[in-house]
Amino acid sequence: xxxxxxxxxxxxxxxxxxxxxxxxxxxxxxxxxxxxxxxxxxxxxxxxxxxxxxxxxxxxxxxxxxxxxxxxxxxxxxxxxxxxxxxxxxxxxxxxxxxxxxxxxxxxxxxxxxxxxxxxxxxxxxxxxxxxxxxxxxxxxxxxxxxxxxxxxxxxxxxxxxxxxxxxxxxxxxxxxxxxxxxxxxxxxxxxxxxxxxxxxxxxxxxxxxxxxxxxxxxxxxxxxxxxxxxxxxxxxxxxxxxxxxxxxxxxxxxxxxxxxxxxxxxxxxxxxxxxxxxxxxxxxxxxxxxxxxxxxxxxxxxxxxxxxxxxxxxxxxxxxxxxxxxxxxxxxxxxxxxxxxxxxxxxxxxxxxxxxxxxxxxxxxxxxxxxxxxxxxxxxxxxxxxxxxxxxxxxxxxxxxxxxxxxxxxxx
Amino acid sequence: xxxxxxxxxxxxxxxxxxxxxxxxxxxxxxxxxxxxxxxxxxxxxxxxxxxxxxxxxxxxxxxxxxxxxxxxxxxxxxxxxxxxxxxxxxxxxxxxxxxxxxxxxxxxxxxxxxxxxxxxxxxxxxxxxxxxxxxxxxxxxxxxxxxxxxxxxxxxxxxxxxxxxxxxxxxxxxxxxxxxxxxxxxxxxxxxxxxxxxxxxxxxxxxxxxxxxxxxxxxxxxxxxxxxxxxxxxxxxxxxxxxxxxxxxxxxxxxxxxxxxxxxxxxxxxxxxxxxxxxxxxxxxxxxxxxxxxxxxxxxxxxxxxxxxxxxxxxxxxxxxxxxxxxxxxxxxxxxxxxxxxxxxxxxxxxxxxxxxxxxxxxxxxxxxxxxxxxxxxxxxxxxxxxxxxxxxxxxxxxxxxxxxxxxxxxxx
Numbered sequence: 001x002x003x004x005x006x007x008x009x010x011x012x013x014x015x016x017x018x019x020x021x022x023x024x025x026x027x028x029x030x031x032x033x034x035x036x037x038x039x040x041x042x043x044x045x046x047x048x049x050x051x052x053x054x055x056x057x058x059x060x061x062x063x064x065x066x067x068x069x070x071x072x073x074x075x076x077x078x079x080x081x082x083x084x085x086x087x088x089x090x091x092x093x094x095x096x097x098x099x100x101x102x103x104x105x106x107x108x109x110x111x112x113x114x115x116x117x118x119x120x121x122x123x124x125x126x127x128x129x130x131x132x133x134x135x136x137x138x139x140x141x142x143x144x145x146x147x148x149x150x151x152x153x154x155x156x157x158x159x160x161x162x163x164x165x166x167x168x169x170x171x172x173x174x175x176x177x178x179x180x181x182x183x184x185x186x187x188x189x190x191x192x193x194x195x196x197x198x199x200x201x202x203x204x205x206x207x208x209x210x211x212x213x214x215x216x217x218x219x220x221x222x223x224x225x226x227x228x229x230x231x232x233x234x235x236x237x238x239x240x241x242x243x244x245x246x247x248x249x250x251x252x253x254x255x256x257x258x259x260x261x262x263x264x265x266x267x268x269x270x271x272x273x274x275x276x277x278x279x280x281x282x283x284x285x286x287x288x289x290x291x292x293x294x295x296x297x298x299x300x301x302x303x304x305x306x307x308x309x310x311x312x313x314x315x316x317x318x319x320x321x322x323x324x325x326x327x328x329x330x331x332x333x334x335x336x337x338x339x340x341x342x343x344x345x346x347x348x349x350x351x352x353x354x355x356x357x358x359x360x361x362x363x364x365x366x367x368x369x370x371x372x373x374x375x376x377x378x379x380x381x382x383x384x385x386x387x388x389x390x391x392x393x394x395x396x397x398x399x400x401x402x403x404x405x406x407x408x409x410x411x412x413x
Numbered sequence: 414x415x416x417x418x419x420x421x422x423x424x425x426x427x428x429x430x431x432x433x434x435x436x437x438x439x440x441x442x443x444x445x446x447x448x449x450x451x452x453x454x455x456x457x458x459x460x461x462x463x464x465x466x467x468x469x470x471x472x473x474x475x476x477x478x479x480x481x482x483x484x485x486x487x488x489x490x491x492x493x494x495x496x497x498x499x500x501x502x503x504x505x506x507x508x509x510x511x512x513x514x515x516x517x518x519x520x521x522x523x524x525x526x527x528x529x530x531x532x533x534x535x536x537x538x539x540x541x542x543x544x545x546x547x548x549x550x551x552x553x554x555x556x557x558x559x560x561x562x563x564x565x566x567x568x569x570x571x572x573x574x575x576x577x578x579x580x581x582x583x584x585x586x587x588x589x590x591x592x593x594x595x596x597x598x599x600x601x602x603x604x605x606x607x608x609x610x611x612x613x614x615x616x617x618x619x620x621x622x623x624x625x626x627x628x629x630x631x632x633x634x635x636x637x638x639x640x641x642x643x644x645x646x647x648x649x650x651x652x653x654x655x656x657x658x659x660x661x662x663x664x665x666x667x668x669x670x671x672x673x674x675x676x677x678x679x680x681x682x683x684x685x686x687x688x689x690x691x692x693x694x695x696x697x698x699x700x701x702x703x704x705x706x707x708x709x710x711x712x713x714x715x716x717x718x719x720x721x722x723x724x725x726x727x728x729x730x731x732x733x734x735x736x737x738x739x740x741x742x743x744x745x746x747x748x749x750x751x752x753x754x755x756x757x758x759x760x761x762x763x764x765x766x767x768x769x770x771x772x773x774x775x776x777x778x779x780x781x782x783x784x785x786x787x788x789x790x791x792x793x794x795x796x797x798x799x800x801x802x803x804x805x806x807x808x809x810x811x812x813x814x815x816x817x818x819x820x821x822x823x824x825x826x
Binding site: 043044047059060061063064068070097098099100101103115117118119153157158159165166171173174175177178179180181182183184186202203204205208209210211212213214215216217218219220221222223224225226227228230231269273312314318336342378380381382383385386412413 | 456457460472474475476477481484510511512513514528530531532566570571572578579582586587588589590591592593594595596597599615616617618621622623624625626627628629630631632633634635636637638639640641643644682684724727731749755791793794795796798799825826
């Protein structure tokens, strides 16, 4: 083969000398990413955020002993021996309502009408339920007895002062916000959300919102990545399409961010600028992965931040994001790295074939309770992921699976 | 029993004459709720929203035939018989790059250098991959052959003009946003989010953000309900605590909303105003449920809107919300009514006892792979739901289950 001219050179596929396994890439990500620092947000913005440190209560909840039934607060000893055949009279000296406690003291032979949740008056040690009482003006007849503490919730029964209410790392649930409110927390220390800068390159691209025309196509990866970042607890920063020139891409990568997602130009052609930029100005740690789609993906660091090189083909972009960028963003946000998809195990409708040494991400439909791999298209056909119900992962050590074998499906919905 | 005085009357538990089953209540909700009307939102706000109607494409994607490999666009017939031993020369007349197509026409014996994704030039019908080519200045030697259409993606391969891209009811996924962008959609018709007004009553309550003090406790249900509504695709409207007076509660229920959640005062005591308000001014369709906790819950309509009466005890409030209000809100938002919790099936660590005729919602922990019902507290102990890993539902026809029997746990996380 003769010496190619420079203009011909970049057409040749130099290829990847070695493809990194998905497991190796995940290990690298886990070494490079950890929960970000702390910030404080108002309680109403804390849902689904990760708690940055333990939160202890400095109060008892409830701050008082309270009635657990509607009835009468009294001294349990005063009910001793009371029954329908031996009704014992007590004087009613007042009432205790939620938020409006009885101010006095319950003495022997006395009772205070009390509602569920109201503070137990001083002197009383039990609540006689309304059902065991015959009510008369100014007095009651007890028709049953109660032991001390009966139908009384003790002070601090829910949370005790000094107790840790929620531990660092907790991804806050609706009831956690209720608990934090109940102990008087208004501002919540949470792990900062990673700012993920989306750098979409490609001179053939029109910005989302445009109509495709001529040789131009509309950017699908930007809107998709923005939603994915949002799903994973990050803040997407997506200012628009970046011209396909090394200096423009480098400048975009260097803008303020915690993690950078570069979509397009990730492979080994001379039009693929991003890998070379990482190699020159930072570290191209991994380039080329033993998987399909997404084999031309890569990752590295630049100016101390993680950079993910995602292929421009939208299916590859989705797959590479979900395997790698998702993991880093969720770790930085303090979230679980579990797949965010429901899983079902179902029989294969027909066989799937895979290559040993490579992880395959197969889009599938579920038809009549059976898993059907989608025949349509390669990594450029985004509609294959919108027609699919989910995907199946075929591990690198598998040559595929025969019909009727059980496979785990990750559901997109 | 003598005639009670009016002030004593309200202490007696009148109780529920009949408790509605959970299944009956769900049927009622399903009859009362349907997806709300349509609104249009920009693409970047459409993630997780339900599509209000079918979206058809009015363009082909891609809008041109394109190369699926880097190589040379040519006439397939010109490669007939080419091999490493029979190299066939072609003239290179230009290049086609993504977004920058070749303007001319490929004639017999000619080729155009082409990159993946670039438009196939007129006259060409196949792409010869770079690996099968020896490159010289101005010409190539084909070392292999390709049939027509080889390595060519056809126009409209992803989506064809006139085709329905996504159907009404679709809850939009990240890739759906990409697909919509690719067909030129900027504004998306989605089901309107239900506005859920949160009406928290209780004179013992301080607003969230306060410190509890004296006989006052801080509202936990408001912050919890706000997060639950947000989770379920609604818009929470929570202006603060409403005084425990019938006219104030009625006024709050009548404020603008699609659905109203009343927390507190849901039971049968005379201090429980909300059921009576529904009975007088609207319809109290269901009051008292065959379940624990949440038996004092209710539901009905007022001024044409759904109103849910949620018990003030926070565990009951959470449970009643998740069974009933969640279902209505998700149906109104066009979302699935599936439980929003992951499920695992595990053996019971110790027996659970339940009452026939009542559905039980048991908070559980998972300890060493076994399910342990939490011993702590009743419906007033919110921390039982923050200490729990999830819950188990014991159906009304069950008396409970013995240790080691398999139960399904709904995980809170």
